[in-house]
Amino acid sequence: MTIHYNIQDIEPYINWIYFYHAWNMNGKPEAEKMKLRGDAEQMLHEWYGKYYTHAVFEILDANSDGDDLILNGIRIPMLRQQKLIPDGLPNLCLTDFVRPASTGIKDNVGVFATTVDAELQKKYINDEYKRMMAQVLADRLAEGTAERMHEEVRRKYWGYAPNEELTMKQTHNEEYQGIRPAVGYPSLPDTSLNFIISDIIDMKGIGIRLTESGMMTPHASVSGFMFAHPQSKYFDLGRIGNDQIVDYANRRGIPVELVKKFLKFA
Structure with a gap:
């Protein structure tokens, strides 16, 4: 499934906290933040009808096999936390959230990607402030598109939460059922995925x-x-020990040094 969005449809999903963080505005006067946001909103409005964001996703049959995720017969090794966890709590792997293959019952997992029109990151090359503003907004729009897409998946396309009603604050606080961990983030550090x-x-x-x-x-x-x-x-893997890197490389069928390279880029 591929969906193309208008900028104005994604703007409400922008998490401005991360926008301010990108500008190192934490702790700055509210007036400075509002001035920056005003400039950002003006730029967004100039993009209406000219640029778009894009999402593609599939909901697939899935099962887990230990620390491997199996999607439509494709085996995808995952990594597990190795850090010390308080008594009674498990060391997590994303496969823990999928029904094991040994049950003989199929589960489902979604796969997705979102992006913006490439031209957005090539604009304003002669204006440093506008160029940075465009780049930060492009990042926020890609994340906002993932947020909007995930909402539609939960409520309609996958439909496991058809009656979900959340405010945007609740959405940004991740109060919905389910998660959408992204490649390069703490539970999925391997960019080669x-x-x-x-x-x-x-x-x-x-x-x-x-x-x-x-x-x-x-x-x-x-x-x-x-x-x-x-x-x-959501969870953080923490430090990945060499023993798990070797095991992961074997399960991926690629050299250990290549795995270390991919993890370094995350």
């Missing part, structure tokens, strides 16, 4: 290209997985 995702969904179809390390261009792009389990939650 994008090569697998690209084979499953048509990332090129929405303008995303991958570098040798699996990084996406345009930079303002987001990719990852969607899990619906009611107890699923």
Whole structure:
């Protein structure tokens, strides 16, 4: 499924906290923040009808096999926390949120990618302030598109939360059921997973290209997985020990040094 969005439809999903963070505005006077946001909103309004954001996703049959995720027969190794966890709490892996293959019952997992028109990150090359503003807004729009898409997936396309009614604040606080961990983030640090995702969904179809390390261009792009389990939650892997790197490389079928390279880029 591919969806193209108008800028004005994604603007309400922008999390301005991260916008201010990108500008190092934490702790600055409210008037300065409002001036910056005013400039941002003016730029967004200038983009109405000229530029768009894009999403592609699939909801696939899935099961887990230990720390491996199996999507439509494709085996995708995952990493597990190794840090010390308080008594009674497990060391998490994303596969914990998927029904094991041993049950003989199929589960589902989503795969997604979002991006913006590439031209947005090439604008205003002769104006440093506007160029940076465009780049920060492009990043926020890609994230906002993932937020909007995930909402539509939960309520309609996957439909596991058809009666969900959340305010935008609740959405930004991740009070919905399920998670959408992104590649390069704490639970999915291996950028080369994008090569697998690209084979499953048509990332090129929405303008995303991958570098040798699996990084996406345009930079303002987001990719990852969607899990619906009611107890699923975001987590940080923490330090990844060499023993797990070796095991992970064996499960991926690629050299250990290459795995270390991919993890370095995350």
